[in-house]
Amino acid sequence: xxxxxxxxxxxxxxxxxxxxxxxxxxxxxxxxxxxxxxxxxxxxxxxxxxxxxxxxxxxxxxxxxxxxxxxxxxxxxxxxxxxxxxxxxxxxxxxxxxxxxxxxxxxxxxxxxxxxxxxxxxxxxxxxxxxxxxxxxxxxxxxxxxxxxxxxxxxxxxxxxxxxxxxxxxxxxxxxxxxxxxxxxxxxxxxxxxxxxxxxxxxxxxxxxxxxxxxxxxxxxxxxxxxxxxxxxxxxxxxxxx
Amino acid sequence: xxxxxxxxxxxxxxxxxxxxxxxxxxxxxxxxxxxxxxxxxxxxxxxxxxxxxxxxxxxxxxxxxxxxxxxxxxxxxxxxxxxxxxxxxxxxxxxxxxxxxxxxxxxxxxxxxxxxxxxxxxxxxxxxxxxxxxxxxxxxxxxxxxxxxxxxxxxxxxxxxxxxxxxxxxxxxxxxxxxxxxxxxxxxxxxxxxxxxxxxxxxxxxxxxxxxxxxxxx
Numbered sequence: 001x002x003x004x005x006x007x008x009x010x011x012x013x014x015x016x017x018x019x020x021x022x023x024x025x026x027x028x029x030x031x032x033x034x035x036x037x038x039x040x041x042x043x044x045x046x047x048x049x050x051x052x053x054x055x056x057x058x059x060x061x062x063x064x065x066x067x068x069x070x071x072x073x074x075x076x077x078x079x080x081x082x083x084x085x086x087x088x089x090x091x092x093x094x095x096x097x098x099x100x101x102x103x104x105x106x107x108x109x110x111x112x113x114x115x116x117x118x119x120x121x122x123x124x125x126x127x128x129x130x131x132x133x134x135x136x137x138x139x140x141x142x143x144x145x146x147x148x149x150x151x152x153x154x155x156x157x158x159x160x161x162x163x164x165x166x167x168x169x170x171x172x173x174x175x176x177x178x179x180x181x182x183x184x185x186x187x188x189x190x191x192x193x194x195x196x197x198x199x200x201x202x203x204x205x206x207x208x209x210x211x212x213x214x215x216x217x218x219x220x221x222x223x224x225x226x227x228x229x230x231x232x233x234x235x236x237x238x239x240x241x242x
Numbered sequence: 243x244x245x246x247x248x249x250x251x252x253x254x255x256x257x258x259x260x261x262x263x264x265x266x267x268x269x270x271x272x273x274x275x276x277x278x279x280x281x282x283x284x285x286x287x288x289x290x291x292x293x294x295x296x297x298x299x300x301x302x303x304x305x306x307x308x309x310x311x312x313x314x315x316x317x318x319x320x321x322x323x324x325x326x327x328x329x330x331x332x333x334x335x336x337x338x339x340x341x342x343x344x345x346x347x348x349x350x351x352x353x354x355x356x357x358x359x360x361x362x363x364x365x366x367x368x369x370x371x372x373x374x375x376x377x378x379x380x381x382x383x384x385x386x387x388x389x390x391x392x393x394x395x396x397x398x399x400x401x402x403x404x405x406x407x408x409x410x411x412x413x414x415x416x417x418x419x420x421x422x423x424x425x426x427x428x429x430x431x432x433x434x435x436x437x438x439x440x441x442x443x444x445x446x447x448x449x450x451x452x453x454x455x456x457x458x459x460x
Contacts, residue, residue, distance in 0.1 A: 052363055071371075079369035089364035093382045103368040106378060148364075155368055 003028045003063055003159055003190055004049055010057030011044055011214075018044045020214040021058060026192065026207075028158070031185045033201040033222060034194045036211035037237060042194045045211065046161050049192065050081040063158055079107055082152030086164040088144040090136040096123060096147045097132035103155040115154075122150040126180050142173030146180055159190035166197060196241050202226050210234045249430040253421045260417030261438050267331070267413060268400045271338025275399065278339055279346025284376070286351040297347060304344035310405050313337040317409045334406040334413075342399045349391045353384040386457050393450040397443050404439075414438055 004026040011019035018041045026032055034042040047053040048060055051067045051074045060067045062077045090099050100119035104110035110118070123132050126146040136144050145165055152160060162181065166174040178200050185191055185204045195201070201208055201222045208225050210218035210233075218231050229235050285297035304312070317333040320326045328336070357380045365375035404415035418435040422428055 050367055052367065075369045075371060077369075078367055081367075083364075083367040085360060085364065085367075087358075087360050089358075089360035091361065091364070091379055091383075093386075102378070106374055107369045151364075152368075 001028065002026060002061075004192070005061040006045075006048075006058070007060070008058035009045075009048060009055050009060050011041070011048060011053060012056050018214055019048070019055075022214070022216060024209075024216060024219075026159075026190070028190050029188055030207055031191045031205050032193065032207045032209060033205040034192065034209050034211060035196065035198075035201070035237070035241075040211040041214040042211045043163055046163050046192060046194050049161055050078045050083055052083075079155055080158045081161055082155060082157035082159070083161045084145070084148050084152055084163065084165045086167050088136070088141070088148045088168070090144055090148055090151070092136050095133050095135055096128060096139065096143075099136070099147055100150045100154050103151060107155055119150070119154060122154055123147070125153075126150045127176070140173060141169045142176045145169065145177045149177070149180055149184075153184075159192065160184065162191065162193040162195065164194050164196070166195065198226060198238070198241060210237065243429065246427065246430055249425065249427045250434045253418075253431060253434060256417045256421060257414060257434055257438060260412055260414035261442065263331075263411065264400070264403050264413040265442065267334045267338060267403045267406070267411070268396075270335045271403075272342055272396055272399055274335070274339035275342030275346055275395075278343030280350050282343060282347035283350025284354065286347060287354045288372075288376075301344045301347050304341055305348075309337060309341045309402050310408055312341060313406060313409055316340075330406070330409045330411045333409055334403065334411045337406070338399050338402065341402065342395055345395050345398075346392065349388055349395065350384075352391075353387040354380055356387060357383045389450060389454050389457070393447065396446055396450070400442060400446065401439065 002025040004024070006022045006024040008021040008023060009019055010017070010021055022041075022045065024045075034045065036042045044053055048055050048067065049062055055067060063080045065073050065077050067074060067077060090096075091102065094102060097116065097119050100122050101112070101115040104115040104118060105112060120129070120132060123129055126149055128143060128146055128150070131139060131143060131147075136147070139147065149160075149165075165181070166177050169177065174197070178197060181191070181193070181200070182204050193200070193205070205222040208218070208220060208222035209216055210225075210231070212233060218225060218229065218234050225234065226238065229238070282297040282300055285293045286301070289297065313333055316328065316336055317330065320328070354376075361379055361383065362375055365379040366372070370378075403411075403413050406413055407416045407419060410416070414435060418431050422431045425431075
């Protein structure tokens with residue numbers, strides 16, 4: 001059963017068409033890796049799923065709720081679709097632990113003590129049990145991004161959206177974030193990942209989507225596509241990212 | 243000329259009661275000004291075109307006219323125009339509320355909008371309604387950034403109370419003026435008045451510095 005369903009979705013920014021009647025179904029348990037040249041619409045496509053961008057045409061149904069069904073319904077979608085940003089976007093006035101405990105308390109109405117306990121467990125899961133009392137400014141980029149993943153998981157979402165989660169990180173810090181993402185995939189989390197990490201796509205992805213000019217031009221098995229694609233533009237793109 | 247300390251000693255009770263009134267007007271005016279400023283500032287930052295337009299008109303009207311004119315309008319023109327009669331003290335407090343509110347609105351707007359939009363998105367992405375994002379995420383970060391410009395405005399408003407001499411409020415400057423008119427000891431009286439203002443603004447600066455230190459400025 002589809003957890004995300006794009007039906008002829010169009011998105012424009014003023015005169016610029018970013019998504020052109022995109023059709024896409026994503027099932028629970030899939031790990032979809034979205035790639036494409038800059039400006040191809042991959043980040044926008046991701047941000048439409050949790051309605052950070054409003055779609056202009058077609059319909060987009062997430063966990064049986066349309067993104068066009070009003071503000072309170074959109075909040076339900078967002079509770080089920082956790083998001084991890086390129087720039088981490090941790091709340092700077094809160095410690096790592098408070099960042100993770102915040103969502104359950106303010107979104108789900110979980111009691112503080114319970115939220116803190118759960119946050120500790122999540123920080124341990126992303127390998128940061130010892131860093132709970134640190135503020136984001138005291139953490140490395142890789143650590144901040146792992147806190148951000150824990151923060152998104154704390155609301156117990158059904159799927160996770162990753163918007164270039166490693167692009168702002170130094171190469172030596174990327175693996176720690178990718179390792180957390182990999183273990184999340186192994187637990188069966190539905191994931192949609194915009195990234196340039198081809199090794200991650202090959203090893204963890206169950207599906208690779210190549211976007212061009214607001215459209216999905218290639219959609220298939222990552223290992224096969226990365227080994228020998230017939231699409232000339234995907235071939236060219238892959239040469240550039242390697 | 244001989245500096246006569248006894249003049250200051252004699253004047254002190256009256257000057258201190260004036261200073262007390264100055265503090266009262268300032269505190270009451272700024273509490274109200276903060277409320278008005280937050281509302282108008284958030285209307286400017288997050289309101290639709292109409293809401294934004296109303297707040298913009300208010301800010302421009304107040305920033306574009308001198309506070310002396312504003313208090314004279316409230317005290318002398320309102321009774322004629324709308325049959326609203328207020329005592330000098332009320333007119334003074336309302337003037338500070340209205341005047342400081344306009345400047346604080348711009349401080350609030352600027353601070354909220356200066357917060358990186360990624361924080362708003364992160365809050366919304368968790369499934370929070372916008373008001374909770376403002377209260378729990380953007381507000382605390384913005385508030386820390388507001389402290390230095392708010393400190394400026396507090397000091398300006400405190401000193402602006404001296405202009406209420408024009409409607410006969412017995413605040414510090416008025417008290418100094420009245421004593422001076424009786425004994426012509428300009429040097430002693432205005433020195434004492436100046437030092438009392440410095441003590442008040444100095445205390446305010448100290449409070450702000452402590453607040454700023456206690457909060458992590460982000």
